[in-house]
Amino acid sequence: MAGSECEHCVHRRRGLCASLIEQQSVQWLEARRRTREDPARTVLYEPGQPSQHVRILKAGWAASFVLRSDGRRQMLSLLLPGDIFSVLMLHRPTLTFSFAALTDVAVCHIALNREDVAAIQDFLGGACAEEVTGLQRRVVDLGSRKAQARLAGFLLDLDARLRAQGATGDWQPLFMRQYDLADMFGMSAVHVSRVLSWLRHEQLIDLRPESFRILHYPGLQAVADRI
Amino acid sequence: MAGSECEHCVHRRRGLCASLIEQQSVQWLEARRRTREDPARTVLYEPGQPSQHVRILKAGWAASFVLRSDGRRQMLSLLLPGDIFSVLMLHRPTLTFSFAALTDVAVCHIALNREDVAAIQDFLGGACAEEVTGLQRRVVDLGSRKAQARLAGFLLDLDARLRAQGATGDWQPLFMRQYDLADMFGMSAVHVSRVLSWLRHEQLIDLRPESFRILHYPGLQAVADRI
DNA sequence: CGGCTTATTGAAATGCTTCAAAACCAGTGG
DNA sequence: CCACTGGTTTTGAAGCATTTCAATAAGCCG
Structure with a gap:
């Protein structure tokens, strides 16, 4: 075997x-x-x-x-x-x-x-x-986008990455704690929580313990495209 | 020829x-x-x-x-x-x-x-x-250090890079406008000016139109090492 | 000198962090 | 089934870092 x-x-x-x-x-x-x-x-x-x-x-x-x-x-x-x-x-x-x-x-x-x-x-x-290309994207992300845009963009990217691998359903896995996201995007865990709450409140995403769901792609994209 | x-x-x-x-x-x-x-x-x-x-x-x-x-x-x-x-x-x-x-x-x-x-x-x-290594450093820089630390670290790095190429004197060239530095470190040109003024006021560096001079290495390093 | 680009300064506003408390949640052992 | 625990998320309030806008100053070029 x-x-x-x-x-x-x-x-x-x-x-x-x-x-x-x-x-x-x-x-x-x-x-x-x-x-x-x-x-x-x-x-x-x-x-x-x-x-x-x-x-x-x-x-x-x-x-x-x-x-x-x-x-x-x-x-x-x-x-x-x-x-x-x-x-x-x-x-x-x-x-x-x-x-x-x-x-x-x-x-x-x-x-x-x-x-x-x-x-x-x-x-x-x-x-x-x-x-190199991936790291350049991160530099641009960290250097020129606000917390909201970074998290919105991350969820869109992750969604695309998972779908490219064959995922189909609405819900996608998200095996990261909020402090992982904080360490990823150079922000405090508290602020991650606030931004995610806001995205949820705007009806752009839905969040559960180990998974997320994008409710409104164009809306989330618009947030990701903000400076 | x-x-x-x-x-x-x-x-x-x-x-x-x-x-x-x-x-x-x-x-x-x-x-x-x-x-x-x-x-x-x-x-x-x-x-x-x-x-x-x-x-x-x-x-x-x-x-x-x-x-x-x-x-x-x-x-x-x-x-x-x-x-x-x-x-x-x-x-x-x-x-x-x-x-x-x-x-x-x-x-x-x-x-x-x-x-x-x-x-x-x-x-x-x-x-x-x-x-890749260089870009990783930039990600860490942008993600986890404050403006002061980034600029202090940059001047130290640049100084080292120029000396490695054979530069000897106190004064080193710096052919970047303040807005170049701003675009490099994800901050506003105004803030670059303020931070540089502060570094100068602390007697850590000396600045002239197209050149700079490090006055106090350990002090500048201490600022660069701050979170 | 006038006009352009760049740098400095101040005041107000925004974004984000910190600290601290409370809520939530899953697992554990009674 | 409940209480207890530890890890995680949420929320509020205060403070700090940084941006923005606007005005001024300084430096350079023709």
Whole structure:
């Protein structure tokens, strides 16, 4: 059974795994990877920790973040199932930021050597470019938009991202605490609560413990487009 | 004369040029590049514009930025002589952001085809990783530090960057208007003025039209380290 | 000198944070 | 079934950071 995990993996058709399988084979990949499961809130990678493995989030949600000396946490990106973390690990011996599980997660660790990496340069270049583009969006977001616009835009993005992965219903999962959103968008948890309450009060979204629903796309978009 | 520009170029020993010369030769590089000069405030690249050329800032200062539909400008990064823009051009047909000259500039355009790019993958991977790291720093900066800390940190960084390039004196150049700094750090030009005045009043820095001087490193560092 | 761009200053308004208290919620053990 | 707990969200009030608007000053160029 263990020998056929890759065969049946949802993620084998896209991204890193697809490239590796194309270059080599499913068996080759299977031999170089192992799955690890971790409970919610576990730190998956600490800055400075040398690692030979590039990882793929098989199931659950995770996030990358920087822990500042004053205890403050700045989230860099949100990882959904299928996302790779981190392309940088293939270029650098260690990273300067952390990864943590937001929910229970299953993570696939893949061991690649220099030649393996060389064989998938095309894919890696593209993945690195995506990483840059995503971070640029965050800079624009943090630098030039107000809290309301950031949260509205985030919910729209997340909705689109989940639908692109095949989600269909009205309700979408949201496995983040309000303080996670606060750390993501550089605002206080209190203010996150207020903004979300306001969006709800305006009938733009509906919110439940671990899920949300967009009630009025154009309205929410209008808020997201405000300065 | 034109045939020997690369030979005498200050930047030939580092970065992209060094990699290309190592892989091929100075003559090879010379044949694929041409220099362009542009006055201050010129737009060097507009988003969406297809370009076969990767560029190196030979002289002057420039910046990358996103122009938002509401007219607001978010600067992404500051380019100093020797900096490449942009690694992303080698992975994507077009970019989503702009480059503009802050001063009069000389820009070296280099035409590379797919094989040329493949030959310097090692260098490109590293450069892309650097790009990511720099943007992550900006996210942390914008997300979790106050205006004072951002400006203090910027001056310290810039000072270090210029000294790493060989600058020695007390005074360092600063070819940015206050509204450039505002667009860079997500604050209003008025507030930039106030913060700089305050830093000056605290005897931490000295400021003149196109240059600055750090008067008290530990003090400025202390401000930069504040939340 | 006049006209342009950039920087400074003040006053008022807005956005956001902090602190503190209360409400809510899920799980635990009685 | 209830009370208790710990983690999370909501709410209010006060204070701080930053923006906006508007007016003035300073610097530079022709």
